[in-house]
Amino acid sequence: MDAGDGTAEGPAGLSARLGRGDLMAAECPSRAVLRHLTSRWGVLVLIALQSGTHRFSDLRRKVRGVSERMLAQTLQWLEADGMVKRRDFQVVPPRVEYALTPLGVEAAEKVRILADWIEISLPRIVANWEAGEPTE
Amino acid sequence: MDAGDGTAEGPAGLSARLGRGDLMAAECPSRAVLRHLTSRWGVLVLIALQSGTHRFSDLRRKVRGVSERMLAQTLQWLEADGMVKRRDFQVVPPRVEYALTPLGVEAAEKVRILADWIEISLPRIVANWEAGEPTE
């Protein structure tokens, strides 16, 4: 019965008629954007770029633990979505700089709010890990 | 030289001394929390629960496209982090209700900000997909 597929939108497409996305709809393109922005490294890259233009290796140093491969991959996603502007100096050895676009600045702000909350709330969250359910 | 491992924190641990997490540190536990909250379905589940307590199947209907397997998985992550409260009525057929904890309410607010922005900004983002780089 439940094919698990659909958006159950009308003939014209709800989100299309509204002029905005609908993340609860399975086939809405906004799902892809969410995946990029909230990808493992996407969040951290956006935040890192909030402090200004960075070279590739600077980002790699800042976002600790990311591999070259994944950093490049993540930056391509963000660039394709218009969040990040890539500037290639066309020299050897390569020199490439990344910066947030106006769209990226907005996204970074939103993501930053979540990140800050996590960092600040970590003690409370960790308490849950250790506490379990004593009486229940 | 670069082992790609470290947090480069001091002897006591920077984030530990500050009493908060540091997402840029590779080994900080806050990374796991970020992963849970920004997981493919985590974001959508939190938002769905903002409107109140839901049964499992209600959530599955609301968050279109999620499988039973992944919904259960996601809810377990969120429960372990103290974001979601699970209430099992211990009956057959099963009846289980999920609701946000005070911690979850806060997290959902932050995540919601990002989600709303994505939905509203989708037209601008899609424009980037189609535009490419015409002049460059």
Place this chain on the structure above:
DNA sequence: AACCTTTCTGTGCGTACTTACGGAAAGTCA
């Protein structure tokens, strides 16, 4: 007795992410 209900869990398997490793470019420096 056979079937239905709901919320999961176990199995199997395909897809996607992620890492490690090696290579390429063109000029600089020993």
Place this chain on the structure above:
DNA sequence: TGACTTTCCGTAAGTACGCACAGAAAGGTT
């Protein structure tokens, strides 16, 4: 000449994600 620089890409390999499918539980209905 050979080593070094930086930013990627190709490949192989490993891990985690995600789905379809089947099964289980206890009682009510047919």
